[in-house]
Amino acid sequence: MPGRPLTFGRRALLAATSALMLAAAAGPSLSADRLRVAAIYTVPVEQQWVSRIHKALNTAAERGEIDYVFSENVANTDYERVMREYAEGGQQLILGEIFGVERGARSVAADYPDTRFLMGSSFGPEEPNLSVFDNYIQEPSYLTGMIAGSMTESNVIGMVGGYAIPEVNRLMNAFMEGARSANPDVRFLVNFIDSWYDPPKAKESAFAMMDAGADIMYAERFGVSDAAVERGVKAIGNVIDTAADYPDTILASAIWHMEPTVDTAIQAVTSGTFKADNYGIYSEMKYGGGSVAFDSRLVPPEVIAAVEARQKEILDGSFHVEVNDEAPVSDK
Secondary structure (H helix, E strand, C coil): CCCCCCCCCHHHHHHHHHHHHHHHHHCCCCCCCCEEEEEECCCCCCCHHHHHHHHHHHHHHHCCCEEEEEECCCCHHHHHHHHHHHHHCCCCEEEEECCCCHHHHHHHHHHCCCCEEEEECCCCCECCCEEEECCCCHHHHHHHHHHHHHHCCCCEEEEEECCCCHHHHHHHHHHHHHHHHHCCCCEEEEEECCCCCCHHHHHHHHHHHHHCCCCEEEECCCCHHHHHHHHCCEEEEEECCCCCCCCCCEEEEEEECCHHHHHHHHHHHHHCCCCCCEHHHHHCHHHCCEEEEECCCCCCHHHHHHHHHHHHHHHHCCCCCCCCCCCCCCCC
8 A cells, every 4th residue: 555755653753752761761671571563554544444453553552462663654665674674673573564565575574584574465475474464354345235235226336446456346346246235236336546545536536426326435435425425425434434424424334353463463473373374364254353333323224134144144154255356347
């Protein structure tokens, strides 16, 4: 995921400085039983995808399990350097997202075999110390699609995405399949704005889809829900729950929970069992890595019942949501 040109965010500097001040005040025993963990983000920690990792790491820090520092807004051109600085500084586990710097990041990890890396990636793990994860929340995305398909009156749903990459495509495709399962007549308008953060552009794209008949919007990017509010149509959220920010607009959201992924990695490093592996499975619903949030004031009881029945089938293994990383397209 491409980032912004700053290297070390002010919050990260303050967090690191505070940790050092606490360590100095309490003596060397403060962190003796805590894992030293760092994270490198190419966007601000408020960005929806990254915010889930940041939240999970903060939760572990609050439990007293890790000492956590981070860098945000790290440009791709600086990513390898920041990785090296953290590894040289003695961080035991380093997390991040290396979609735009795969080759360089993997080279850095190979140079520090005693440091453990857990990185968001479109590719597989690499021995001996690079594990990967991704947002495999296609299951809750499918369920939110069921809600949208059941509730559209125009049978037209608009979908605005950032980039047509696997991490986005799989969620959009699952959403579309869920909608079609509830309503075979539904049609989709799909557009990618080729940016991770451009609310005005996303909003403009959403308006165009509404003009073409869309009465429910899939808000993969910020800006879409703002457009929905202005036009009085409904929206489906992605990764985080923004219902409180858009009351009476967000029908449901597919939520990503990074805690199972982060907690599993921390335990593995602490116990000495960490190995190069694919942690993507911990985003699945059966591990608690994904969930559906919906507004029961807006979604009819019969639709909720159908979604809950399908969720039960997902959890007991009798229903499987396919992973489709191909770029979705508008219906003709």
